[in-house]
Amino acid sequence: xxxxxxxxxxxxxxxxxxxxxxxxxxxxxxxxxxxxxxxxxxxxxxxxxxxxxxxxxxxxxxxxxxxxxxxxxxxxxxxxxxxxxxxxxxxxxxxxxxxxxxxxxxxxxxxxxxxxxxxxxxxxxxxxxxxxxxxxxxxxxxxxxxxxxxxxxxxxxxxxxxxxxxxxxxxxxxxxxxxxxxxxxxxxxxxxxxxxxxxxxxxxxxxxxxxxx
Numbered sequence: 001x002x003x004x005x006x007x008x009x010x011x012x013x014x015x016x017x018x019x020x021x022x023x024x025x026x027x028x029x030x031x032x033x034x035x036x037x038x039x040x041x042x043x044x045x046x047x048x049x050x051x052x053x054x055x056x057x058x059x060x061x062x063x064x065x066x067x068x069x070x071x072x073x074x075x076x077x078x079x080x081x082x083x084x085x086x087x088x089x090x091x092x093x094x095x096x097x098x099x100x101x102x103x104x105x106x107x108x109x110x111x112x113x114x115x116x117x118x119x120x121x122x123x124x125x126x127x128x129x130x131x132x133x134x135x136x137x138x139x140x141x142x143x144x145x146x147x148x149x150x151x152x153x154x155x156x157x158x159x160x161x162x163x164x165x166x167x168x169x170x171x172x173x174x175x176x177x178x179x180x181x182x183x184x185x186x187x188x189x190x191x192x193x194x195x196x197x198x199x200x201x202x203x204x205x206x207x208x209x210x211x212x213x
Contacts, residue, residue, distance in 0.1 A: 005079055006036075006078065006079055006081070006105065006106060006107050006108060006109045007107065007108050007109065007127050007128070007202065007205050007206050008075070008079065008109045008111065008125055008126050008127050008128075009108065009109070009110045009111070009126070009127065009128045009129075009130060009198075009202075010110075010111055010112070010116040010117060010122070010123070010126040010128070010129045010130065011023065011110060011111070011112040011116070011130045011132060012112065012113065012114060012115075012116050012117050012129070012130070012131055012132070012174060012177070013114075013131060013132030013133060013134075013174075013185075013187075014114070014133070014134075014139055014166075014170045014174060015114075015139060015143050015162075015166050015170070016134065016138070016139030016140060016141070016142035016143040016146070017132040017133055017134045017139055017187055018132055018134060018142070018187040018191060019112055019132050021187075021191075022132055022185070022187065022191050022194075022195065023037065023110065023112060025191070025195055026110070026195060026198065026199070028211075029199055029210035029211050030108065030208065030210060030211065031211070032104075032106075033104065033106060034106050034107055034108055034208055035106050035107075035108040035109075035110065036078055036103050036104060036105060036106040036108070036109045036110070037103065037109075037110050037111075037112070038071075038074055038075055038078065038084075038103060038109065038110070038111040038112075039111075039112055039113060040066060040071065040111070040112060040113020040114065040115060040116060041089055041113065042086050042087070042088055042089050042101060043066050043067045043068070043070055043071040043074075043086075043089070044060065044065055044066060044067070044089045045065060045066070045067050050065055051064065051065070053164060053165070055164075057160065057161070057164070057165075059164075059165045060165070061114070061161075061165040061166055061168075061169035061170075062165075062169060063115050063118055063119070063173060066113075066115060068115075068119050068121075068122075071119075071122070072119070072121050072122055074086065074103075075109070075111055075122060075125065076125075078103065078105050078106075078109050079109065079125070080105075081105040082105060083102060083103060083104045083105060084102070084103045085100060085101070085102050085103075086100075086101045086103070087099075087100055087101070088100070088101055107206050107208060108202060108206060108208065111126075114169065114170070114173065114174055115173055115174075117129060117174065117177035117180070118173040118174065118177065123177075127205070128182050128183070128201060128205075129177075129180060129181045129182050129183070130181060130182065130183045130185060130194075130198060131177070131178050131181035131183070131184050131185065132185050132187050132191070132194075133178075133184060133185065133186055133187065133188075134186065134187045134188040135188045138188050140162060143158060143162060143166070144158050144159075182201075183197055183198060183201070185198075
């Protein structure tokens with residue numbers, strides 16, 4: 001904790017960098033009552049309000065695609081040790097039932113997403129910033145696999161988004177903050193060393209020891 005406040009950790013990285021896998025591994029090391037997660041993915045504005053590009057394609061990779069006011073409010077609620085309730089965002093996948101997500105306050109709060117460093121009002125709250133990185137070719141392969149399996153997108157659409165939305169957004173809204181990261185994790189092959197370093201940081205800041213794995 002920082003004083004009486006929870007420790008707030010921001011985790012950002014480009015598409016396919018492995019943020020979700022890294023987060024799952026991190027959360028396995030702590031009881032649910034000790035670590036709370038707030039994901040940017042659950043704060044997208046409704047699909048009909050999203051901006052479209054010059055070809056009429058919805059662009060989810062813009063800062064305005066997120067309800068940043070609600071995103072900030074929920075982080076602040078958790079910092080004040082209040083619980084939050086959010087409906088899962090299903091990315092236009094009608095076959096997937098959206099779940100209600102209840103997040104309880106904890107000594108360790110992790111917020112993750114493409115724009116958590118870009119939004120000034122969130123970045124200034126962070127006690128520690130983690131940047132997950134990987135080689136571009138590796139990231140694209142992971143993106144294709146995820147969007148085919150989880151979102152049902154055709155590969156042509158995935159590649160269009162990658163070239164026209166994903167990479168331009170990362171260069172404009174994410175990569176400029178890479179030098180500011182407290183921890184840079186290269187996840188081209190493995191994030192094990194970075195995970196160990198983050199766990200060590202959490203222990204030194206909060207006194208909370210990770211569960212043995």
